[in-house]
Amino acid sequence: MTLTPFTPATPTFLPGAPLRGPRPLVAPAPPLPTQADISREIAARSAAADRDRVGGLPAPAHPARDYTPYRSSTPRHPRQPPVEIDHLADPEAVELTGPAFGVTDVTDLDADLTRQHPGEPLGERITVTGRILDRTGRPVRGQLVEIWQANASGRYAHQRDQHPAPLDPNFTGAGRCLTDDQGRYTFTTIRPGAYPWRNHDNAWRPAHIHFSLFGTAFTQRLITQMYFPGDPLFPYDPILQSVTDPAARARLVATYDHELSCPGRTLGYRWDIVLDGPSATWTEEGH
Amino acid sequence: MPRATTDPAATTDPATTTDSAGAPAAPLPPTPSQTIGPFYGYALPFRGGEQIAPAGRPGTITLHGLVRDGDGAPVPDALLEFWQAGPDGSLTGAPGSLRRDPVTGAVIGRHGLDFTGFGRVPTDADGRYVLHTLPATAPAGHPDAAPYLAVCVFARGLLHHLFTRVYFPEHAEAHAADPLLSRLPDHRARTLLAHPDGPDRYRFDVQLQQTADGTHEETVFLAFR
Numbered sequence: 381m382t383l384t385p386f387t388p389a390t391p392t393f394l395p396g397a398p399l400r401g402p403r404p405l406v407a408p409a410p411p412l413p414t415q416a417d418i419s420r421e422i423a424a425r426s427a428a429a430d431r432d433r434v435g436g437l438p439a440p441a442h443p444a445r446d447y448t449p450y451r452s453s454t455p456r457h458p459r460q461p462p463v464e465i466d467h468l469a470d471p472e473a474v475e476l477t478g479p480a481f482g483v484t485d486v487t488d489l490d491a492d493l494t495r496q497h498p499g500e501p502l503g504e505r506i507t508v509t510g511r512i513l514d515r516t517g518r519p520v521r522g523q524l525v526e527i528w529q530a531n532a533s534g535r536y537a538h539q540r541d542q543h544p545a546p547l548d549p550n551f552t553g554a555g556r557c558l559t560d561d562q563g564r565y566t567f568t569t570i571r572p573g574a575y576p577w578r579n580h581d582n583a584w585r586p587a588h589i590h591f592s593l594f595g596t597a598f599t600q601r602l603i604t605q606m607y608f609p610g611d612p613l614f615p616y617d618p619i620l621q622s623v624t625d626p627a628a629r630a631r632l633v634a635t636y637d638h639e640l641s642c643p644g645r646t647l648g649y650r651w652d653i654v655l656d657g658p659s660a661t662w663t664e665e666g667h
Numbered sequence: 668m669p670r671a672t673t674d675p676a677a678t679t680d681p682a683t684t685t686d687s688a689g690a691p692a693a694p695l696p697p698t699p700s701q702t703i704g705p706f707y708g709y710a711l712p713f714r715g716g717e718q719i720a721p722a723g724r725p726g727t728i729t730l731h732g733l734v735r736d737g738d739g740a741p742v743p744d745a746l747l748e749f750w751q752a753g754p755d756g757s758l759t760g761a762p763g764s765l766r767r768d769p770v771t772g773a774v775i776g777r778h779g780l781d782f783t784g785f786g787r788v789p790t791d792a793d794g795r796y797v798l799h800t801l802p803a804t805a806p807a808g809h810p811d812a813a814p815y816l817a818v819c820v821f822a823r824g825l826l827h828h829l830f831t832r833v834y835f836p837e838h839a840e841a842h843a844a845d846p847l848l849s850r851l852p853d854h855r856a857r858t859l860l861a862h863p864d865g866p867d868r869y870r871f872d873v874q875l876q877q878t879a880d881g882t883h884e885e886t887v888f889l890a891f892r
């Protein structure tokens with residue numbers, strides 16, 4: 381947030397005259413919005429999206445970048461619409477291909493976030509697995525998946541995380557793996573805790589795991605967040621609610637899958653991911 | 668679009684409607700983007716991420732710049748990724764950007780023999796980034812194409828990443844025929860041009876939003892379909 385310089389309405393001193401008392405250099409920070417303020421804004425954006433859907437417009441698959449209930453978006457979104465590049469009209473675009481990763485880029489330990497320290501981390505051990513597909517249903521094979529998350533208490537191993545919850549010396553919360561031939565990734569980790577943040581008063585992020593994904597093309601690059609089913613914080617969170625289409629929002633929520641639970645060790649969650657964006661292989665196949 | 672099945676019990680969800688070859692009859696709905704947030708710093712940046720070209724390799728260029736928001740303030744928590752064709756025009760890339768030490772697990776970085784084509788740089792507390800790479804090359808088979816670096820921008824406050832491109836002033840002739848640059852007005856196209864500011868050194872700023880006083884033109888961002 382930028383503080384605007386304080387400008388007095390009337391001059392409080394004349395040139396050459398002594399200053400009377402300290403002059404404030406900046407205005408005090410405005411009070412944070414309340415959850416009720418933010419919830420009202422979320423409801424308004426959701427209602428507008430519903431009207432668009434009923435009116436026959438396709439539901440947006442991604443958040444609008446100018447989603448004001450998430451305050452940090454205000455100075456950080458472009459005002460001009462993006463310039464469209466059609467992969468059929470411009471099949472030589474570099475972005476229709478993308479970086480490659482391999483076995484040298486990961487170690488086995490990276491995919492098990494509970495084994496990266498001498499001791500066992502605190503919290504509920506979970507298995508998170510799923511498949512990564514492109515929009516044609518093709519599995520994304522041998523690609524890099526990266527995750528990061530808070531510990532069981534809702535604290536990141538990051539110097540700037542000021543949440544006064546305990547750090548866990550046995551948990552960092554960063555993991556990597558490569559997808560297999562079916563496009564499958566698997567992580568063993570700890571269920572992260574919810575955490576407070578300063579978007580508004582009494583703001584809490586629902587528990588989530590950050591995911592970073594590569595497809596077969598740079599156009600398919602995705603960074604997103606996976607949520608846990610049934611979290612009561614969903615309606616209050618402007619970041620999740622920035623996805624205004626309920627069906628699209630549901631795609632960010634993992635499913636509890638008892639078959640994936642490891643007896644005596646972890647609870648299993650399934651989360652499949654579909655990467656947006658065209659790739660060079662589409663052009664070759666005439667998609 | 669024809670349905671693959673006439674079974675009335677079959678779901679009409681495109682995610683599970685497939686043709687005989689097993690491909691979906693309609694494109695699968697994508698997983699939505701969410702912001703990178705403020706705390707990716709211990710997970711995504713890696714040692715040597717800014718060094719696509721091995722240190723000391725002749726012909727290396729330095730690309731640097733500032734990421735700014737609509738208030739004109741530097742963005743200290745952005746992450747920039749770069750992707751480019753290899754020196755031979757190849758677009759296959761190569762593994763090994765995050766090469767690991769199998770003993771300690773530490774990232775030891777590229778060995779410098781293969782050109783991976785991929786770079787990742789977080790902005791520093793001043794909102795600046797620096798990248799060392801080889802000059803952009805045109806894809807193989809298209810020697811007349813205007814070379815560029817593809818860029819993906821992530822930041823706290825940005826709910827969905829942004830794509831842009833860095834073109835270089837040496838290729839002015841090719842720019843006239845470039846399918847993107849040729850359809851942009853001059854003042855917009857200029858936001859995609861790196862400015863030479865020293866030997867083998869270029870500056871490329873990313874302006875996430877036009878400032879109110881108009882001093883900083885918003886960068887052209889791209890959407891692919």
Ligand SMILES: [Fe+2]
Nearest residue numbers: 585588590704
């Ligand atoms: Fe987070």
